[in-house]
Amino acid sequence: xxxxxxxxxxxxxxxxxxxxxxxxxxxxxxxxxxxxxxxxxxxxxxxxxxxxxxxxxxxxxxxxxxxxxxxxxxxxxxxxxxxxxxxxxxxxxxxxxxxxxxxxxxxxxxxxxxxxxxxxxxxxxxxxxxxxxxxxxxxxxxxxxxxxxxxxxxxxxxxxxxxxxxxxxxxxxxxxxxxxxxxxxxxxxxxxxxxxxxxxxxxxxxxxxxxxxxxxxxx
Amino acid sequence: xxxxxxxxxxxxxxxxxxxxxxxxxxxxxxxxxxxxxxxxxxxxxxxxxxxxxxxxxxxxxxxxxxxxxxxxxxxxxxxxxxxxxxxxxxxxxxxxxxxxxxxxxxxxxxxxxxxxxxxxxxxxxxxxxxxxxxxxxxxxxxxxxxxxxxxxxxxxxxxxxxxxxxxxxxxxxxxxxxxxxxxxxxxxxxxxxxxxxxxxxxxxxxxxxxxxxxxxxxxxxxxxxxxxxxxxxxxxxxxxxxxxxxxxxxxxxxxxxxxxxxxxxxxxxxxxxxxxxxxxxxxxx
Numbered sequence: 299x300x301x302x303x304x305x306x307x308x309x310x311x312x313x314x315x316x317x318x319x320x321x322x323x324x325x326x327x328x329x330x331x332x333x334x335x336x337x338x339x340x341x342x343x344x345x346x347x348x349x350x351x352x353x354x355x356x357x358x359x360x361x362x363x364x365x366x367x368x369x370x371x372x373x374x375x376x377x378x379x380x381x382x383x384x385x386x387x388x389x390x391x392x393x394x395x396x397x398x399x400x401x402x403x404x405x406x407x408x409x410x411x412x413x414x415x416x417x418x419x420x421x422x423x424x425x426x427x428x429x430x431x432x433x434x435x436x437x438x439x440x441x442x443x444x445x446x447x448x449x450x451x452x453x454x455x456x457x458x459x460x461x462x463x464x465x466x467x468x469x470x471x472x473x474x475x476x477x478x479x480x481x482x483x484x485x486x487x488x489x490x491x492x493x494x495x496x497x498x499x500x501x502x503x504x505x506x507x508x509x510x511x512x513x514x515x516x517x
Numbered sequence: 518x519x520x521x522x523x524x525x526x527x528x529x530x531x532x533x534x535x536x537x538x539x540x541x542x543x544x545x546x547x548x549x550x551x552x553x554x555x556x557x558x559x560x561x562x563x564x565x566x567x568x569x570x571x572x573x574x575x576x577x578x579x580x581x582x583x584x585x586x587x588x589x590x591x592x593x594x595x596x597x598x599x600x601x602x603x604x605x606x607x608x609x610x611x612x613x614x615x616x617x618x619x620x621x622x623x624x625x626x627x628x629x630x631x632x633x634x635x636x637x638x639x640x641x642x643x644x645x646x647x648x649x650x651x652x653x654x655x656x657x658x659x660x661x662x663x664x665x666x667x668x669x670x671x672x673x674x675x676x677x678x679x680x681x682x683x684x685x686x687x688x689x690x691x692x693x694x695x696x697x698x699x700x701x702x703x704x705x706x707x708x709x710x711x712x713x714x715x716x717x718x719x720x721x722x723x724x725x726x727x728x729x730x731x732x733x734x735x736x737x738x739x740x741x742x743x744x745x746x747x748x749x750x751x752x753x754x755x756x757x758x759x760x761x762x763x764x765x766x767x768x769x770x771x772x773x774x775x776x777x778x779x780x781x782x783x784x785x786x787x788x789x790x791x792x793x794x795x796x797x798x799x800x801x802x
Contacts, residue, residue, distance in 0.1 A: 401706050401795040402670065404677050404687045407782040425781035438755050486752070490673070490707070499673060499707075504751050 331376035331507035334366035340382035348392040354459030361502040373461035377511025383480045393469040394462040395432045397448030403428035410442030412474040437485040480517040537588045541581045563734040564647030565718030649721025649729035664700035671710030671723030674752035681789040691760035694768035703729040716741035728791035735762040
């Protein structure tokens with residue numbers, strides 16, 4: 299084989315490798331879950347979410363995840379939420395996952411919510427027993443941190459595939475928070491709930507559409 | 518080259534030394550008197566003040582050395598450049614035992630003096646200089662037995678602070694009293710963080726299972742910045758907040774308010790301990 303031919307083959311191989319790497323990076327950066335807008339009219343809107351222990355579908359069957367309900371009452375696998383600026387957002391989260399507890403019990407106290415309280419299964423609380431917590435809903439830039447009560451380990455009729463139905467074992471957590479000026483904020487579950495990842499903070503905990511998302515505050 | 522041919526050999530060494538002396542005489546006072554007061558991290562605490570003094574001294578020592586190098590470089594560039602088309606070899610370079618000895622002795626003395634001064638500052642001067650000294654500090658300030666204990670807990674991705682003297686109160690905010698020796702006990706409940714209270718001059722690693730002690734003595738009230746100085750994961754950049762040095766009465770009022778604010782969660786907090794090994798790790802793979 300001539301020198302030019304060998305050079306051509308090596309160059310083509312390098313170019314193909316670079317193209318594959320570029321494709322992977324671009325694909326990773328540009329895949330964004332669909333936006334789910336809050337229902338209602340500013341300055342009072344509603345967001346409804348659920349958490350599931352295992353999504354139950356490809357590409358990550360066993361990943362823990364949030365889902366959001368859209369204006370048509372359909373559950374969407376997304377954590378990109380759109381809310382109006384300078385409004386009160388009334389959040390309802392249906393918790394279908396079991397409790398794992400909080401690493402630091404201090405986070406059992408809700409912050410950034412109206413009145414500093416949350417409503418769990420009809421009861422208003424200013425602190426949740428940390429051992430009963432399953433996840434948190436936190437928007438650090440707004441100072442919001444809400445512990446979410448998990449389903450009892452021995453509860454019957456536990457959900458195994460998303461989206462879960464309200465006929466399956468769950469807890470209901472309600473709270474309100476206030477938005478400020480328009481912007482794009484990150485929100486996240488801060489309980490290390492990613493089973494199978496170092497210290498529980500990998501995989502779904504750092505993936506948009508799972509336990510990590512955006513709050514698009516629009517004017 | 519022309520000068521060599523004509524027999525006039527200028528005293529380059531004297532010229533260089535002269536220029537260097539003039540520049541040094543101007544630069545060093547400017548650094549000490551003008552730049553010095555603006556060097557980090559300020560004088561909010563005794564430890565921060567000693568760090569600033571160290572920064573001023575080091576800069577004042579460094580500048581003459583840097584100037585000597587720069588003056589030699591610029592002088593050589595300007596004076597010894599080849600002019601015209603004739604290329605002649607320069608005179609051979611020879612070693613100068615006296616100059617070499619002088620340089621070795623001078624630099625050795627500077628380094629040794631800094632080592633002695635640095636060791637004194639670390640151990641006796643400012644008692645750890647605000648750095649974490651591990652669970653059993655070597656440099657303990659006077660009255661360390663009566664220091665106010667403040668436990669700093671790093672966690673992904675927040676700092677919380679416990680006050681064992683006040684019933685194990687835990688808060689999101691950090692406040693310390695002015696003119697009181699404080700012993701920070703820094704630890705972590707997950708990965709390695711680093712507690713950096715910039716204006717206090719405190720920086721101590723927060724390592725799981727380790728109680729890292731750093732002393733600080735505030736001299737001024739005001740705000741200080743808190744950062745995590747160890748890349749600790751996705752929200753590492755979020756581990757930033759402001760702490761406060763308060764007057765004694767304001768600190769007591771702040772403690773009372775924090776107790777009320779966090780009363781509900783106090784019942785769930787573990788007993789104060791130097792380190793924690795949190796139980797909810799079962800989901801962590």
